[in-house]
Amino acid sequence: FTVTRDGTSGDLAVTLTFSGDAVSGIDFSVSPSEVFDNGLITILDGQLSATFTVSPIADTGSFLDVTFVSSIGNSASYTIDAGAPSASLTIANVDVAPVLPVVS
Numbered sequence: 001f002t003v004t005r006d007g008t009s010g011d012l013a014v015t016l017t018f019s020g021d022a023v024s025g026i027d028f029s030v031s032p033s034e035v036f037d038n039g040l041i042t043i044l045d046g047q048l049s050a051t052f053t054v055s056p057i058a059d060t061g062s063f064l065d066v067t068f069v070s071s072i073g074n075s076a077s078y079t080i081d082a083g084a085p086s087a088s089l090t091i092a093n094v095d096v097a098p099v100l101p102v103v104s
Contacts, residue, residue, distance in 0.1 A: 001051065001052055001053075001054065001070055001087055002049050002050070002051045003016075003041055003043065003049060003050050003051075003072070004043075004048055004049040005043055005048060005049070005078070008045070008046050008047060008048060009045065010045050011042055011043070011044055011045050012042065012043045012077065012078065013040050013041075013042045013075075013077070014040065014041050014042070014043065014050075014072060014073075014075070014078065015039060015040060015072065015073030015074070015075055016035065016039050016040065016041060016070055016071065016072060016073060017039065017070070017071045017072075017073050018036065018039070018068070018069065018070055018071075019069045019071070020066065020067040020068045020069040020088065021066050021067055022066035022067060022068040022091055023066075024036060025057075026057065026059075027056065027057060027059070027066050027068075027091050028054050028055060028056055028057055028068055028091060029054075029055050029057060030052055030053070030054055030055075031052065031053045031055065032052065035052040036052075039073070054068055054070075054089060056091045059093075063093050064093060065090050065091065065092050065093050066090070066091050067088055067089070067090050067091070068088065068089050068090075068091065069086055069087070069088040070086060070087055070088070071085055071086035072085055072086065
C-alpha cells in the first residue's frame with residue numbers, strides 16, 4: 001500500500017485504521033510492523049509517498065478467503081481525497097485438497 005501527498009514540505013504522519021476479517025499474525029503480516037502496531041505511517045520531508053507491505057501467511061487448514069482493509073484516518077494535518085480514502089485486498093485460500101490414496 002502506498003500513501004501519497006501533494007507537496008513535500010515537512011514530515012507528515014498519516015493515521016491509518018485497519019479492518020476486515022483477516023487476522024494479523026494468522027492471515028497476514030505488515031512490514032514495517034510499526035505501521036500496523038501504531039496505526040501511523042510517516043511521509044518524510046522531501047518525499048511524496050510512504051509504503052507499507054501486507055504479506056499473506058500460509059495457513060495449514062481449509063479456510064475461506066479473508067479481507068484486509070486500510071483506511072486513512074481523519075486529522076487536522078491533512079485532507080483525505082474522497083476518491084481514495086481506503087484500499088483493500090483479499091487474501092485467497094490457496095489450499096489444495098490432499099490427494100487421498102486409492103484402496104482396492
